């Protein structure tokens with residue numbers, strides 16, 4: 484696997500190296516030595532996956548201290564546009580976002596550090612996204628930013644969102660989750 488920095492410190496693209504043979508395919512997603520060499524956490528507290536219809540947007544999610552976490556995200560099946568927003572008030576990239584195509588063809592993953600809000604748009608039916616987080620879910624520490632409030636133009640006409648995601652407050656410089 485190869486690691487590629489992005490314009491946002493703490494956000495790393497991981498290029499997995501799939502193995503294929505007559506049986507099918509094989510993808511290694513976490514490797515202690517490789518992660519340690521990059522200074523990334525390789526031990527996670529939780530892992531889960533979601534299955535999304537086409538045109539679903541999930542996000543923008545994060546957890547605040549003391550249960551803020553790093554998040555490793557990759558697509559098992561299907562395709563997404565994954566969007567990360569920097570909500571660290573003192574970061575030079577505060578309010579900046581990065582959108583990355585992750586799918587079962589390019590086998591890219593994202594390592595998303597603390598203080599970054601995460602969301603994605605599914606581009607295919609039954610898209611499976613797997614997440615690993617370095618802390619467990621703590622409801623009292625869950626936060627969100629309204630999906631269409633920070634300048635990214637999602638390429639979808641009529642997205643499907645949860646009521647929770649629709650109800651988040653718009654991104655504003657008054658929010659200081661990660662001051």
Ligand SMILES: Cc1cn([C@H]2C[C@H](O)[C@@H](COP(=O)(O)OP(=O)(O)O[C@H]3O[C@H](C)C(=O)[C@H](O)[C@H]3O)O2)c(=O)[nH]c1=O
Pocket residue numbers: 529531533541542544601602603614619620645
């Ligand atoms: C995250 C989580 C969820 N749940 C339950 C709560 C709901 O009954 C159900 C779906 O949860 P939610 O609607 O928060 O899931 P998403 O909207 O897909 O959020 C996820 O997708 C976005 C893009 C992310 O980055 C989040 O890390 C991740 O939470 O699973 C749990 O029981 N434990 C958990 O840790």
